[in-house]
Amino acid sequence: MSKKVSLRKRPNILFILADDMGYGDFSLFNKGLSHTPALDQLTREGICLTQHYAGSPVCAPSRASLITGRYPHRTGAIDTLEGRGLDRLSLKEVTLADVLKSEGYATGIIGKWHLGALDPRYHPNARGFDEFVGFRGGWQDYYRWRLDYNGVFRKADGRYLTDVFTEEAIKFLRRHKDEPFFLHLTYNAPHFPLQVPEEEVKPFLEKGKFTRGVCLIYGMIQRMDRGIGHILEELRTLKLEKNTILLFTSDNGPQFGGEGQMCTTRFNYDFRGCKGNVYEGGIRVPMILRWPDGFDGGRYVDEMIHFVDWFPTLLAACGLKVPKNIKLDGQNMLPILQGEKKKYQKKRFWQWNRYTPILTSNAAMRDGDWKLVRPPIPETLLVSPADADMDRALKYEPEKFNDICRDPEPERKIPSPPAAQLFNLAEDPFEEKDLAPEYPDKVERMLRELERWFEEVERERRTIKE
Incomplete structure (x- = not known):
């Protein structure tokens, strides 16, 4: 053939x-x-x-x-x-x-x-x-x-x-x-x-x-x-x-x-x-x-x-x-x-916020039917006015840019994170009932796993030198 x-x-x-x-x-x-x-x-x-x-x-x-x-x-x-x-x-x-x-x-x-x-x-x-x-x-x-x-x-x-x-x-x-x-x-x-x-x-x-x-x-x-x-x-x-x-x-x-x-x-x-x-x-x-x-x-x-x-x-x-x-x-x-x-x-994991990743904000882990959520901290999801203006200019005036912005990240005051939440998606697919108070041991175990995952992927990201 x-x-x-x-x-x-x-x-x-x-x-x-x-x-x-x-x-x-x-x-x-x-x-x-x-x-x-x-x-x-x-x-x-x-x-x-x-x-x-x-x-x-x-x-x-x-x-x-x-x-x-x-x-x-x-x-x-x-x-x-x-x-x-x-x-x-x-x-x-x-x-x-x-x-x-x-x-x-x-x-x-x-x-x-x-x-x-x-x-x-x-x-x-x-x-x-x-x-x-x-x-x-x-x-x-x-x-x-x-x-x-x-x-x-x-x-x-x-x-x-x-x-x-x-x-x-x-x-x-x-x-x-x-x-x-x-x-x-x-x-x-x-x-x-x-x-x-x-x-x-x-x-x-x-x-x-x-x-x-x-x-x-x-x-x-x-x-x-x-x-x-x-x-x-x-x-x-x-x-x-x-x-x-x-x-x-x-x-x-x-x-x-x-x-x-x-x-x-x-x-x-x-x-x-x-x-x-x-x-x-x-x-x-x-x-x-x-x-x-x-x-x-x-x-x-x-x-x-x-x-x-x-x-x-x-x-x-x-x-x-x-x-x-x-x-x-x-x-x-x-x-x-x-x-x-x-x-x-x-088991699957997610985490996202603006700029450098922060584990305590907007992270989640699924383990079978169970899902752990670290709720978003609003202050970590904000874009600075200067970066927002640059984002728009890149779309309508791209000829003004030939390199990325290398200035330091904007300073932010990050408050203490809210408590972690726990949901059973098989019984509660719409995440209406937080079961964290009823299963503290499960929350603690999943938090440790989420932290280990985050440390591993962040360690790899920090090796990128481009």
């Missing part, structure tokens, strides 16, 4: 990542509040994971864990502030694209990168992706966009950004239909700024049930869903549907907040919390996957799967091994997805 024929039999991977979207944003799960027919159909045809977790409650760290199979602290990508380089994926990290490219896959990323800007060493083309169309920071204007096409910049031409990414994805599929490919399609919808053609907003405004902010988000999701529908049709046309592993998820939970008509707080399956915190609403995210040649569809899978698990799982699905020099936190969950019974790691 020739190498070309052998490669062709390997499955393609189309990994679609939305930005700040929750379970409650699917019309299938919210009784028609939104309108997501393509995603709803995918859910019916494929596998829906009910306990799927992002790597972090915010963008960049979560994406780092997804693409490396490692906890974000290890990778150096600890925050969203690209102006300070806190989103940079360490150059020592090996990405999923690196491995697949070395095995003959065509690799591309279209959309949001957010794992290093302002330095060509962190460009997607240097991190395993043959092709890149998108932006490297945390967000982008949907009309006044400036996109990087493999290092060449193009300015907005009147098209809506979500549509641009859909069109570029379809072009990628056509270019690579005769070879195995890995396409990471990273829509920035429905992330801020809340912008979408008014015809997408009107149906939701007419319902009279939502703020304008929620209507804008539902409109943005509807537009993205329509694009996904076009991509699904293209896969059928190109006869790629059966041997393509298609995955859809979000980098973290939905963004809530805002005032008056621009408030974005909405239904999210009654999970506690939202983007930015480690309660379920911030880290438990939808995952729909379909692979007709490899999975029986029409199923729900209840086992816990974390972003770090996709690196080894997708390699296994492609018949490939994890390189020996990589130390992963993830595990191969392919047998679980194929309906087999398998023992797997049931």
Whole structure:
């Protein structure tokens, strides 16, 4: 058998990542509040994971864990502030694209990168992706966009950004239909700024049930869903549907907040919390996957799967091994997805705050059904006014910057942390009853494990000298 024929039999991977979207944003799960027919159909045809977790409650760290199979602290990508380089994926990290490219896959990323800007060493083309169309920071204007096409910049031409990414994805599929490919399609919808053609907003405004902010988000999701529908049709046309592993998820939970008509707080399956915190609403995210040649569809899978698990799982699905020099936190969950019974790691960890990580704020551990939470300390989640101004300027005046800000972190007064909380998610998935007072020994044990994990990943992060 020739190498070309052998490669062709390997499955393609189309990994679609939305930005700040929750379970409650699917019309299938919210009784028609939104309108997501393509995603709803995918859910019916494929596998829906009910306990799927992002790597972090915010963008960049979560994406780092997804693409490396490692906890974000290890990778150096600890925050969203690209102006300070806190989103940079360490150059020592090996990405999923690196491995697949070395095995003959065509690799591309279209959309949001957010794992290093302002330095060509962190460009997607240097991190395993043959092709890149998108932006490297945390967000982008949907009309006044400036996109990087493999290092060449193009300015907005009147098209809506979500549509641009859909069109570029379809072009990628056509270019690579005769070879195995890995396409990471990273829509920035429905992330801020809340912008979408008014015809997408009107149906939701007419319902009279939502703020304008929620209507804008539902409109943005509807537009993205329509694009996904076009991509699904293209896969059928190109006869790629059966041997393509298609995955859809979000980098973290939905963004809530805002005032008056621009408030974005909405239904999210009654999970506690939202983007930015480690309660379920911030880290438990939808995952729909379909692979007709490899999975029986029409199923729900209840086992816990974390972003770090996709690196080894997708390699296994492609018949490939994890390189020996990589130390992963993830595990191969392919047998679980194929309906087999398998023992797997049931302990997982999260932690995030602004600037240097602080264990006592916004951290969590899952051990089977039990979840320990160190609640967020609000003072640790604030961005300085200067950094907020720089973040906006990077999007609209990028030519003013040629390096990250290397000033000391802003000074902060951090108060004593609140008491740890304990929840049994099997009995209380919405984290309504804190059981810490009833199980002090369990709390103490889990706190020690969380501390050991944090010390280990932080020790590795501190070895990064870039």
